[in-house]
Amino acid sequence: MLLTNYHTHHNRCKHAKGNVEDYVKEAVKHQYAEIGMSCHTPHQNFPQMGVRRMDYSDLATYFNDIEQAQKKYPQIKVLKALECEYFPHLYDYMVELRKQTDYLILAQHYIEIDGKFQDAFHFTKPKQLEVYAACIEEAMATKLFAILAHPDVFMTLYPRFDEACEAAARRIGKAALENDVILEVNANGLRRQKQTYEDGVRYPYPSEKFWSIIATEFPSVKVVVNSDCHDPAYLNDEYMQMARDMAKRLNLNVIERL
Ligand SMILES: [Zn+2]
Numbered sequence: 001m002l003l004t005n006y007h008t009h010h011n012r013c014k015h016a017k018g019n020v021e022d023y024v025k026e027a028v029k030h031q032y033a034e035i036g037m038s039c040h041t042p043h044q045n046f047p048q049m050g051v052r053r054m055d056y057s058d059l060a061t062y063f064n065d066i067e068q069a070q071k072k073y074p075q076i077k078v079l080k081a082l083e084c085e086y087f088p089h090l091y092d093y094m095v096e097l098r099k100q101t102d103y104l105i106l107a108q109h110y111i112e113i114d115g116k117f118q119d120a121f122h123f124t125k126p127k128q129l130e131v132y133a134a135c136i137e138e139a140m141a142t143k144l145f146a147i148l149a150h151p152d153v154f155m156t157l158y159p160r161f162d163e164a165c166e167a168a169a170r171r172i173g174k175a176a177l178e179n180d181v182i183l184e185v186n187a188n189g190l191r192r193q194k195q196t197y198e199d200g201v202r203y204p205y206p207s208e209k210f211w212s213i214i215a216t217e218f219p220s221v222k223v224v225v226n227s228d229c230h231d232p233a234y235l236n237d238e239y240m241q242m243a244r245d246m247a248k249r250l251n252l253n254v255i256e257r258l
């Protein structure tokens with residue numbers, strides 16, 4: 001099996017440990033073929049929202065660190081990427097970032113309803129899922145994003161997998177298929193441990209019900225398993241293995257390489 005990870009953070013986002021080289025060294029240690037650095041995109045004139053991120057002034061150094069690692073560790077392919085929230089007024093900035101990177105990850109941690117940001121980790125209402133799905137569709141249609149991170153993050157606090165969840169899963173699966181965007185099984189949701197919900201005890205994400213819809217109704221959608229590590233020790237930890245096993249068990253169309 002080829003080992004890869006395309007969702008990796010580093011300490012400039014202020015909520016992760018280790019610098020770029022620490023993650024690349026960890027990947028080399030585990031004989032990974034590829035690692036994509038994809039820390040949270042900084043913004044100049046945009047609310048920081050809940051996710052802490054690197055300062056805009058750090059972006060050039062972040063890219064430079066990745067280039068240095070590419071030279072220093074020729075035994076592994078190191079890719080330059082960013083994890084982005086998409087909002088229409090950021091389109092030009094995203095186009096610019098896409099030119100400077102190997103790929104962009106879409107991760108919609110926030111949606112906007114009536115001018116207010118709402119956090120996808122705290123969704124509890126069907127309306128929020130509708131707006132989330134619409135936002136993903138719009139972002140994917142730009143063709144700027146290679147991967148959608150944790151598409152099922154909306155299940156984090158959502159009390160039960162209901163029709164609104166099914167509808168969101170179908171809209172995301174269809175948009176991924178139409179725009180050739182890879183969906184991510186995210187090991188970081190497993191690190192959050194199982195929680196009790198109205199419909200039973202489960203991980204916040206990945207949601208087995210979400211992924212069953214993808215596997216049965218959109219079997220050709222490409223799926224990647226990513227660590228979303230915020231600590232080098234988590235790059236290839238037990239949760240990453242659990243995520244790989246889960247993707248296999250659910251019969252997803254897993255790709256190992258972008
Ligand atoms: Zn983060």
Ligand SMILES: [Zn+2]
Nearest residue numbers: 007083149228
């Ligand atoms: Zn991330």
